[in-house]
Structure formats: C-alpha cells, structure tokens
Amino acid sequence: MLSLEALRGPLAVAQHQLEEAAARLGIPPHVVDLLREPERAIAVRFPVRMDDGSTRIFTGYRVQHSTARGPGKGGLRFHPDVTQDEVSALAMWMTWKCALLDLPFGGAKGGVICNPKELSEGELERLSRRFAEEIAGLVGPGRDIPAPDVYTDERVMGWMMDTFSRMGGRPLPESVTGKPLALGGSHGRSTxxxxxxxxxxxxxxxxxxxxxxxxxxxxxxxxxxxxxxxxxxxxxxxxxxxxxxxxxxxxxxxxxxxxxxxxxxxxxxxxxxxxxxxxxxxxxxxxxxxxxxxxxxxxxxxxxxxxxxxxxxxxxxxxxxxxxxxxxxxxxxxxxxxxxxxxxxNAGGVTVSYFEWVQGLQRYAWKEETVAERLAEHMREAFAHAWEVARREGTDLRTAATMVAVSRVYDALRWRGV
Missing domain, CATH: 3.40.50.720 (NAD(P)-binding Rossmann-like Domain)
Structure with a gap:
C-alpha cells in the first residue's frame, strides 16, 4: 500500500478513501475489489470540423463507477488536462456523493480533452453534439444522466439533450440535467x-x-x-x-x-x-x-x-x-x-440535478422556493448523519461520510445478490 505522501493521483486518492472506509465497516475484500474500479468505461475518438474547414480529432471519456443504487449520474468536463484516471476517480466520488445524500443514483463522470476557450461557439456545439452521439449507447434517462462540470454549461447540456432527443425520436428532457429553463431545467440549479x-x-x-x-x-x-x-x-x-x-x-x-x-x-x-x-x-x-x-x-x-x-x-x-x-x-x-x-x-449540485431529473420525468416544474427548501433538508440530514458517525467512530468527517456512502452501496449490492 502506498504511503499517504505518495497518494497524489485522483484515482489513487479515491481508492485509498474507499479502502479506509471499507476497513472500518468490515466489508468483504471482493466487494472492495469490485468498487476499486468502474463498472464500465469507454474512450472515444471523434472528428470535428473546425471553422477554417480543417478537421481535428478529439478524445473523450464516459465512466460509470457503480449503478448498484440507480442510473449513473455525473458531470461532463471539457478541459485540456482530462484523463481517464481523473474521470474514474470523479465517477467514484459521485457514487459516494449520491449515496450519502440518499439519492437513487450511481456515480458516473465524463470528459473531453480540449480547451473550450480556444473554440468558437460553432466548434463547441459541433464537438458537444458529436461526443453525445459517440456515448449515446451508454447513457440515457434510465442508464446515465450527464450534467455540466468544468467548462461546460447549460448551452452544452441543451445541445446534448437535443441530440439525444433526435436520436431517440422523441423529447428527452430527462436525458441530461443542468439544462436551460426553457428546455426543462430546474429553478435553483445554477446556485x-x-x-x-x-x-x-x-x-x-x-x-x-x-x-x-x-x-x-x-x-x-x-x-x-x-x-x-x-x-x-x-x-x-x-x-x-x-x-x-x-x-x-x-x-x-x-x-x-x-x-x-x-x-x-x-x-x-x-x-x-x-x-x-x-x-x-x-x-x-x-x-x-x-x-x-x-x-x-x-x-x-x-x-x-x-x-x-x-x-x-x-x-x-x-x-x-x-x-x-x-x-x-x-x-x-x-x-x-x-x-x-x-x-x-458540494453535493448540492447533484441533489438539485436529481430534482431536475424528477421534474423531467413528471413533466412538472417545481417553484424555486420548493427546490431551495428540499435542498436544505437533504443537506442538513446528510451532514447530521456524517457528523454523528464521525463522533461515534472518533474519525474525521471525510472518513465518516465515506463510511455512510459505502455502507449504502454495499447494502444495495447485497440485496441485488452480488
């Protein structure tokens, strides 16, 4: 096992946090081994026509760490330093985040290696739509729901939702979250x-x-x-x-x-x-x-x-x-x-993403006051639970919060018969 000082890469850090929580919980080694790596991960390479008529090849990733508690949920980042290890770590943290907040989701994450600051709006749209087409077989309202992350925003989510909807032959507002209000986004999502x-x-x-x-x-x-x-x-x-x-x-x-x-x-x-x-x-x-x-x-x-x-x-x-x-x-x-x-x-973002997903499924919009009240309730309950475990176990809040999350994922796996 690496020393704490040697743990610097995000995936190694995430795996260490899992192992520390699992050891305290007494979770079987084969379950820990299962959760150390994602369930599935894809890397795609795809062409995008640039404004000057040239074509550039981009690489993107979509990783689903665990879907034991529900469909994958996680952001999509556009950044020049995106790596599959980073995306895998972020997907694992999304699993724990959703479990800690008791949301019916697993964890997922995605990224494209690019610098959006160097792309025109047209180039960014073509990149977003083509990446959506490349990962469409892995994502969807009941499988994996993308959301904005670093250097992506409601515009990107709108383009992706439109692409998924066109491919599916029907409107799919629940296929992504973080969309503009005009496309079924949720009040309160930006904050x-x-x-x-x-x-x-x-x-x-x-x-x-x-x-x-x-x-x-x-x-x-x-x-x-x-x-x-x-x-x-x-x-x-x-x-x-x-x-x-x-x-x-x-x-x-x-x-x-x-x-x-x-x-x-x-x-x-x-x-x-x-x-x-x-x-x-x-x-x-x-x-x-x-x-x-x-x-x-x-x-x-x-x-x-x-x-x-x-x-x-x-x-x-x-x-x-x-x-x-x-x-x-x-x-x-x-x-x-x-x-x-x-x-x-930072779980407020995925919590309101969950609210947005539910509103999309119901085709019914909540008022901003309702979103804020329910968000505050979820955050207070999750904090109180983690704080109580930390005090009971004599540990820090990170370990306690991870213990709560990992135990909930383990319970889901057991009831599934894994």
Whole structure:
C-alpha cells in the first residue's frame, strides 16, 4: 500500500478513501475489489470540423463507477488536462456523493480533452453534439444522466439533450440535467452547489461554536460555485477577505464587495486588478491566509502536506472535488481543523440535478422556493448523519461520510445478490 505522501493521483486518492472506509465497516475484500474500479468505461475518438474547414480529432471519456443504487449520474468536463484516471476517480466520488445524500443514483463522470476557450461557439456545439452521439449507447434517462462540470454549461447540456432527443425520436428532457429553463431545467440549479455548501457551513459552524457574523472567508476558485458561495456567505455576515481564479488572487482585510467583484470579473475576465484590493502572491498561497472559513473551489490537489501545516482556517469546506490530498487530511485533522469533504460539501449540485431529473420525468416544474427548501433538508440530514458517525467512530468527517456512502452501496449490492 502506498504511503499517504505518495497518494497524489485522483484515482489513487479515491481508492485509498474507499479502502479506509471499507476497513472500518468490515466489508468483504471482493466487494472492495469490485468498487476499486468502474463498472464500465469507454474512450472515444471523434472528428470535428473546425471553422477554417480543417478537421481535428478529439478524445473523450464516459465512466460509470457503480449503478448498484440507480442510473449513473455525473458531470461532463471539457478541459485540456482530462484523463481517464481523473474521470474514474470523479465517477467514484459521485457514487459516494449520491449515496450519502440518499439519492437513487450511481456515480458516473465524463470528459473531453480540449480547451473550450480556444473554440468558437460553432466548434463547441459541433464537438458537444458529436461526443453525445459517440456515448449515446451508454447513457440515457434510465442508464446515465450527464450534467455540466468544468467548462461546460447549460448551452452544452441543451445541445446534448437535443441530440439525444433526435436520436431517440422523441423529447428527452430527462436525458441530461443542468439544462436551460426553457428546455426543462430546474429553478435553483445554477446556485445549487454553492447553496448546498453554505448549508453545510452553517451546520458545521453551529456545532463548532463559530459565529458566522464577522467570520473571515477565503475562496480559492471564483467560478460559478465560488462566486455564489461568496454571495451567500456575505449575506450571512461573513467577510470575504480573499478570492482567486486561474489568473490571480486578490484580498482585502475588511472584506471584498462581492457583487462589485463579480461585475469586475465579468467585465475583465479575471479578479486581477480589482480596485482597492491587494494582490496575493503567489496565488496558490491564498489557502494559507488567516481566516475562519476556507473554501477550495478550484481543481483537485490544491491542499497538500506542504501547505496543510500553514493553513489557518478553522473550517475547510470543499466546493471542488478532491482538493485535499490524504496526507494533508491527516495533518488538518491532527491540528483540529474541521474539513467538510467534497462528497458532502458540494453535493448540492447533484441533489438539485436529481430534482431536475424528477421534474423531467413528471413533466412538472417545481417553484424555486420548493427546490431551495428540499435542498436544505437533504443537506442538513446528510451532514447530521456524517457528523454523528464521525463522533461515534472518533474519525474525521471525510472518513465518516465515506463510511455512510459505502455502507449504502454495499447494502444495495447485497440485496441485488452480488
């Protein structure tokens, strides 16, 4: 077995987390061996006609980790660094996320190796539709339901839904989630990840005796989830003292005005150069700034054994998937820093995706207030369950949350006779 310090790749990290939870639960080795790898995974290579008349070949993946509890569910990312190992790890985390929130889904994930910032809208549409055609035999409303992820959005989901519907010969709004409202999307979907995350922050700070009013928050990653989390935290009385994106990090001790900062990023494309703020250098050191609440909302592996000893937050809420490496997890736990793990903290997105899927099946739209109320209820229940297991077992929240999830998947496998 690899040492904690050697666990850096996302799949190795996900497998370690599974093995640690399974050992505590006493799950048979053959079941652990089954869950270490995905049920099925496909890699596709496909051509896309570019605007200049040339043709480029792209590679994409769709991985289903487990469908023991229901059809696969998971996002689709367009990113130049996508790998099958990364997608497999993300699919496994989706399995645990859905099980922890007690949603009737398994875990899946997909990705295409590309840089969407270098593609025109027409090229992006042709890529999205062709990838949808390539994976159509593996996905569908009762098999695997894609959703937006890194560098994909409601436009991409709309194109994919249209492609699946045309191939199926009938409207299939339930074939994807994260769609525009005009195509059967759900109210509250765009803010769901951040809203769910802040709900877990409220639950954690209440149990830790940490007042939210005046608490300093640092957000690494100022995309959709990070920006909305900043808004919600500011509404609760927190001071958002620093944020970062892929280009820069900026901070201000008395708090950044979130709406003005969002407008600045929309206008310029980055938080860099925001008036009245100081630049944080290097940008990755933002996680080490003094604060009560740290929200890593970028990509995997940003909290390591090197910077974990310098993290000053009392609470870390993982908006990103896999931002904390296992060696860093141990250090933070030993230092008394509470970490709300990704499979719990950022599960608001898949929870509202579930709501959207149900609305698509029913052809009945819920009001935004209904979505928000049901999301908050799911998040509170999942947090309370994980917190109770952590206290009972004397472990950290990540291990406890994974134990809850793995035990539910194991139960499903047993009842299926596997």
């Amino acid at each position: 769901a990840t951040a809203r769910g995350l802040v709900e877990t922050v409220k639950e954690a700070t209440g149990r830790l005796g940490l007042p939210l009013k005046g608490a300093r928050a640092v957000i690494q990653g100022f995309g959709n989830a990070g920006a909305h989390a900043a808004r919600f935290l500011e509404e609760l009385g927190c001071r958002v003292v620093a944020v970062s994106d892929s280009q820069a990090a900026v901070g201000r001790e008395d708090g950044l005005p979130v709406e003005v900062l969002v407008a600045h990023k929309e206008r310029t494309g980055s938080v860099a150069g925001f008036p009245g703020a100081e630049e944080v250098r290097p940008p990755e050191s933002i996680v080490e700034l003094p604060c009560e609440i740290l929200i890593p909302a970028a990509l995997e592996g940003s909290i390591t054994e090197e910077n974990a000893p310098r993290i000053q937050a009392r609470l870390v809420a993982e908006a990103a998937n896999g931002p904390t490496l296992p060696a860093a997890d141990r250090i933070l736990h030993e230092r008394g820093v509470t970490v709300i793990p990704d499979i719990l903290a």
